[in-house]
Amino acid sequence: MKAMDRVDRAVERFPMYIDGQAVQAHDGAVLRTFEPATRRHLADLPSGGAEDVRRAVSAARRAFDEGPWPRMAPGERAGLLRKAAQRLREEAEPLAELEARDNGSTLRKALGADVPGAAAAFEWSAWWAEHVPERQPEAPGSGSYVVWRPVGVVAAIVPWNLPLLLAAWRIAPAIAAGNTCVIKPASFASLSTLRLVELLHECGLPPGVVNVVTGPGGVAGEQLVRSPGVDLVAFTGSDETGAAVREGAAAAGTSARLDLGGKSPNIVLADADLDRAVTGVTWGAFLHNGQVCMAGTRAVVHADVHDDFLRLLSERVGRLRVGDPLDPATDLGPLVSRNQARTARRFTELGLSQGAELVCGGRAPAADELPPGLDAGAYFLPTVLASVGADDAVAQEEIFGPVLAVVRAGSDDDAVRIANGSRYRLSAGVWSADPARARAVAERLRADRVWINDYRLVDLELPGTAGPRSAVWDRLTNELDAYRHKHVVHGGGAGAGGVPAPPTPYALLGG
Structure with missing residues (x-):
């Protein structure tokens, strides 16, 4: 893979998609977007209202209430989802370049994780549609059963950090379950989502099943959340915006699924393989400059190995190459904006003022440390802070930048206490040579997902391919139920199969 030439390109005007048609904003309003790495004007988008x-x-x-999509057999829907996965793979290079130019992702990450992860979302969802039943058998002797139905219209609000991947992980399971969608991508990172929806229509998706509206969150996003025609709001983003989404959805009487921020710990126990742990901690903290909700931006390290771990970590992080995101040799490109780089610098300075020790990084690169034409103001060097207190701001607040806080722990119990001492409970990692010891720690952590001797932010393994564990793997990973409604039908009457009928409840009212 060669580095892509940086040449001036004509500004492209993108449409949004409503009812299967490429359209501009109703009032003609336009939103300008800029390439983070260079600050060049990249594209014009409809500014929806x-x-x-x-x-x-x-x-x-209309597509849900009257159209064919919710009434198709799951296998038919699965067939279109597999076509979409194939088209994503065929379009991998242009999609990866679009992602890199639009939000600062490195080309290598986009090709190795974002595009394959988006394709996997459609493959997984097709598999779930065919294998996870829509109806569960009747309870013996009761006549009662459960039917899983699509919820209806899903409003999905997608953040700027991983727009292609997270749009796919909202759209694919939602439509696999038979729903229809309206997608609202982040205003300054919309291009890959728009191309994804265009590809879906090229695959034969019926009109209205997936619609996308671009524009400012305070206008289009708020209107979408409060729309009376929406049945479920699915939001990924910051805690602050999530609170506003929750309030807006509640005011409209709409259910909400919120995936919010994180400050995930990686616990390194005294018997850990330090080379392996350093690699995993570096990956977890600095992939995409830490602009990932599950980023492992706290390293909780046992005192017995703390100094050796810190030395190896400093060497490993110091080898990360910061540069042009379109160069395949680049490890870290720009942050999504100059403002995000300023946030990383502000938290670093705050950490140092609270007593942290700067191990490496801690500043923007000088202009001569980057290739010509790049905007140094959007970059921040990967930063490691040691001697961080468990309650310090850099150990408690989601920075969403390349800043790793290292906290010393005196024992396994102390490590668990430190790891759990956060309002965030999204994910965690545990590193130990003893499986029993690692599990004992993992099971005490307040985290939705814990990896042992791994930190897998992107999982491309498909269900049904996991060998002996595949019987449970679909239930560990199944996303369809988040977009389905459990419809319970209770059998009545005189019972069956020799099971006596329960007393009629009408007797409670004298009937």
Whole structure:
């Protein structure tokens, strides 16, 4: 893979998609986006407003209530999802370049994780649609059973950090379950989502099943969350915005699924393989400059190995190459914006003021440390802070930048206490040569997902291919149920199979 030439390109104007049609904003408003690495004007997008949201929700509502998609057999829907996965693989290089130019992702990450991860989302969802039943058998002797139905119209709000991957992980399981969608990508990182929806329509997706509205979150996003035609709001983003989404959805009487921030710990126990742990901690903390909700931005390290771990970590992080995201040799490109780089610097300075020790990084690169033409103001060197207190700001707040806080722990119990001493409970890692010891720690952590001797932010392994564990793997990973409603039908009457009928509840009212 060669580095892509940096040449001036004509500004492209992208449409959004409503009811299967490429359209501009109802009032003609346009939103300009810029390439983080260079600050060049990259594209013009429709700046959608209330009327555009209304049209998109109406199209999705009509497609759900009257269209063929929810009434198709799961296998038919799965067939289209597999076509989408194939098209994503065929378009891997242009999609990866679009992602790199639009949000600062490195080309290598986009090709190795974002595009394959998006394709995997459609493959997984196709597999779930065919293997996870929509109806569960009747309870013996009761006549009662459960049917899983699509919830209806899903409003999905996608953040700027992993736009292609997270759009795919919202769209694929939602439509696999038979729902229709309206997608609202981040205003300054929308291009790959728009291309994804275009590819879906090229694969034969019926009109109105997936609609996308671009524009400012305070306008299009708020209108979408509060729309009476929406049945479920699925939001990924910051805690602050998530609180506003929760309030707006509640005001509209709409269910909400919120995936918010994280400050995930990687616990390195005294018997850990330090080379392996350093590699995993570096990956977990600095992939995409730490702009990942599950980023492992706290390293909780046992005192017996703390100094050796820190020495190896400093060497490993110091070898990371910061540069042009379109160069395949680059490990870290720019942050998504100059403002995000300023946030990383502000937290680093705050950490140092609270007594942390700067191990490496801690600044923006000088102009002569980057290739010509790049905007040094959008970059921040990968930073490691040691001697961090468990309650210090850099150990408690989500920075969403390349800043790793290393906290010393005196024992396994102390490591668990430190790891659990956060309001975030998204993910964690445990590193130990003793499986029993690692599990004992992992099971005490307040985290939705814990990896042992691994930190897998992107998992491309498909269900049904996991050998002996595949019987449970679909239930460990199944996303369809998040977009389905459990419909319980209770059998009545005089019972069956010799099971006596329970007393009638009407007797409680004298009937």
